[in-house]
Amino acid sequence: MILSDLQKEFFMKEAIYEAKKAATVGEVPIGCVIVMGDKIVGRGHNLREHAQDATMHAEILAIQEANAFCKSWRLPEAQLFVTLEPCPMCSGAILNSRIERVYYGAMDPKAGTVGSLMNLLDDHRFNHQVIVEKGCLENECAQMLKSFFRDIRLKKKKSKRKD
Numbered sequence: 396m397i398l399s400d401l402q403k404e405f406f407m408k409e410a411i412y413e414a415k416k417a418a419t420v421g422e423v424p425i426g427c428v429i430v431m432g433d434k435i436v437g438r439g440h441n442l443r444e445h446a447q448d449a450t451m452h453a454e455i456l457a458i459q460e461a462n463a464f465c466k467s468w469r470l471p472e473a474q475l476f477v478t479l480e481p482c483p484m485c486s487g488a489i490l491n492s493r494i495e496r497v498y499y500g501a502m503d504p505k506a507g508t509v510g511s512l513m514n515l516l517d518d519h520r521f522n523h524q525v526i527v528e529k530g531c532l533e534n535e536c537a538q539m540l541k542s543f544f545r546d547i548r549l550k551k552k553k554s555k556r557k558d
Contacts, residue, residue, distance in 0.1 A: 437461030480507030500536025
């Protein structure tokens with residue numbers, strides 16, 4: 396299913412909402428939603444720090460919820476919206492779950508594998524490829540991450556002054 400620009404914006408705002416939930420608990424603000432038709436079937440936000448589990452990325456949690464909703468590990472008609480370009484682990488999960496499309500906001504030049512460092516989702520050596528649209532509400536997604544990390548740096552600086 397091809398979504399209108401208005402629908403894409405709506406679903407990315409839902410991913411941003413998830414990212415803000417992560418930020419409120421001190422996690423890196425990354426959020427994700429998975430859509431089938433016009434319904435959200437999976438949601439997730441980063442929980443690595445709280446769980447002390449490297450796999451607790453927004454995309455993984457959203458995929459798990461969508462799998463449970465659909466009662467299948469395959470999500471061939473699903474569209475994934477995430478605020479930051481997926482990492483290698485999340486790109487692997489996207490491929491393995493057969494997600495049809497991925498929309499992401501900000502690029503990740505340090506760990507992104509959907510265009511920045513490489514493009515795993517469009518590698519024809521795999522038995523599945525994913526249609527990708529980057530830059531969906533890019534400024535809003537990037538600004539949220541920049542603000543989060545700026546605040547962390549300021550807190551560290553203030554902490555050093557007190558010592």
